[in-house]
Amino acid sequence: MDQTDLLDIGEVAAQTGLAASTLRHWESEGLIEPAGRRGLRRQYVASTLETIAHIRLAQSAGFSLAEISTWIRADGPPEVDRGALRAKADELDRTIEHLAILRDQLRHVADCPAPRHAECPNFRQLLRRAMAGVFDRDRRSPPAR
Amino acid sequence: MDQTDLLDIGEVAAQTGLAASTLRHWESEGLIEPAGRRGLRRQYVASTLETIAHIRLAQSAGFSLAEISTWIRADGPPEVDRGALRAKADELDRTIEHLAILRDQLRHVADCPAPRHAECPNFRQLLRRAMAGVFDRDRRSPPAR
DNA sequence: ATCCCACTTCAAGTCCACTTGAGGTCAAGC
DNA sequence: GCTTGACCTCAAGTGGACTTGAAGTGGGAT
Numbered sequence: 001m002d003q004t005d006l007l008d009i010g011e012v013a014a015q016t017g018l019a020a021s022t023l024r025h026w027e028s029e030g031l032i033e034p035a036g037r038r039g040l041r042r043q044y045v046a047s048t049l050e051t052i053a054h055i056r057l058a059q060s061a062g063f064s065l066a067e068i069s070t071w072i073r074a075d076g077p078p079e080v081d082r083g084a085l086r087a088k089a090d091e092l093d094r095t096i097e098h099l100a101i102l103r104d105q106l107r108h109v110a111d112c113p114a115p116r117h118a119e120c121p122n123f124r125q126l127l128r129r130a131m132a133g134v135f136d137r138d139r140r141s142p143p144a145r
Numbered sequence: 146m147d148q149t150d151l152l153d154i155g156e157v158a159a160q161t162g163l164a165a166s167t168l169r170h171w172e173s174e175g176l177i178e179p180a181g182r183r184g185l186r187r188q189y190v191a192s193t194l195e196t197i198a199h200i201r202l203a204q205s206a207g208f209s210l211a212e213i214s215t216w217i218r219a220d221g222p223p224e225v226d227r228g229a230l231r232a233k234a235d236e237l238d239r240t241i242e243h244l245a246i247l248r249d250q251l252r253h254v255a256d257c258p259a260p261r262h263a264e265c266p267n268f269r270q271l272l273r274r275a276m277a278g279v280f281d282r283d284r285r286s287p288p289a290r
Numbered sequence: 291a292t293c294c295c296a297c298t299t300c301a302a303g304t305c306c307a308c309t310t311g312a313g314g315t316c317a318a319g320c
Numbered sequence: 321g322c323t324t325g326a327c328c329t330c331a332a333g334t335g336g337a338c339t340t341g342a343a344g345t346g347g348g349a350t
Contacts, residue, residue, distance in 0.1 A: 010326065020327085021309060029307095039316060040328045050269075053276040057247045060240060062205065065307070071254065085255035092248040095205060096241055102202045103237040109216065110230035127195045155296065165297085166339060174337095184346050185298045209336070 006035060006043035016052050023052075030069045031055055061092055101129055151180060151188035161197050168197075175214045176200055206237055246274055 013020045026032050027042075032051055034042035051072065058068045071085065105126050112120050158165045171177050172187075177196055179187035196217065203213045216230065250271050257265050 008327080019309075022307085024328090025308060041316090041326080042328090050272045050276060054247075054250070054272060057243055057250075059307095060207065061244050061247050062207075082255040085251045089248045089251040089255065092244055092251070096244050096248070098202050099206050099237055099241050099244070102199075102206050103234045103241070105199070105202075106230045106234040106237070110227040110234070124195075127199060153297080164339075167337085169298090170338060186296080186346085187298090204337095211336090 005046060006038075007046065007048070009034075009042050009044070012044050012048065012052070015049060016056075018052070026055065026065070029065050030073055031065060061095065063088075101126060150191060151183075152191065152193070154179075154187050154189070157189050157193065157197070160194060161201075163197070171200065171210070174210050175218055176210060206240065208233075246271060 007015075009020045009023055012018075012023060023032065023042075027034070032044075032048055032055075034048075035045045036043050054072065055065075055068055058071075059065075070081075105123065108120075108123055108126060112123065152160075154165045154168055157163075157168060168177065168187075172179070177189075177193055177200075179193075180190045181188050199217065200210075200213055203216075204210075250268065253265075253268055253271060257268065
């Protein structure tokens with residue numbers, strides 16, 4: 001791995017579409033870490049791009065940076081609570097199901113000619129499907145940017 | 146619909162698991178609206194619970210309150226941009242696919258005996274799958290709470 | 291009639307994930 | 321040798337979604 005493999009923060013930013021400030025922020029939260037520095041400049045190894053993909057993915061599932069960092073700490077032992085991960089996976093199954101319902105609802109609203117969706121039996125049935133589960137326990141949900 | 150059908154904000158809160166303050170906040174953003182008041186107290190119709198389920202669902206997909214309110218304004222015409230809705234649905238398809246990958250990754254990490262996941266070919270393949278798409282265009286992602 | 295307590299308003303505060311700004315460093319090209 | 325531009329640090333600011341606090345109101349049970 002000679003230095004030609006190393007990426008400047010600007011290159012990582014360009015390839016991932018993230019702002020350099022975001023990468024520094026993630027570093028301050030312990031999510032990523034440059035392989036080294038050239039002068040002051042952070043130098044990243046290519047596999048950091050995969051780590052970043054993973055982080056984006058987890059964020060899109062509604063996990064906070066703090067949560068994600070517990071699985072992928074750049075430093076320290078890669079110790080994870082396997083039970084917790086399995087629980088998250090199960091939670092994702094439910095989230096995915098909910099999102100599928102939402103997607104169906106959106107498509108329905110886009111196509112349905114009924115003037116008030118609340119009156120469309122099809123829509124109401126989707127909503128009823130949606131309600132089972134949505135109000136349970138997990139207050140997990142993410143914000144968009 | 147006599148007044149026995151109407152719900153106090155506290156009952157809606159209890160049934161949905163949301164704080165009353167959240168319901169007032171959503172009202173201030175135009176997402177929900179009480180059917181009326183008894184004295185000062187807001188009185189909600191039961192169907193508001195469905196609306197709330199819908200909002201939670203959309204939030205979990207990463208939509209902002211402002212975005213959601215454009216489809217489900219409590220007041221005004223339920224006018225929606227059908228093309229935009231279809232686009233959102235397509236976006237959700239992609240999100241769902243990403244989440245499925247993340248779920249698989251989490252399960253893999255939970256079960257894989259390899260000490261460093263970065264060295265597990267299985268994990269790396271999942272990551273590669275994940276990377277296709279994650280860095281494209283849509284910077285949409287939500288935060289959790 | 292009075293008390294309680296769930297409700298009310300409104301302004302300010304909190305948390306998270308960044309972003310911005312001010313002021314500084316340094317390698318490379320002119 | 322000097323400027324340029326991409327990088328650096330650190331502190332403060334932003335935006336979204338709520339939450340909290342202070343001060344007040346009013347319906348229902350005792």
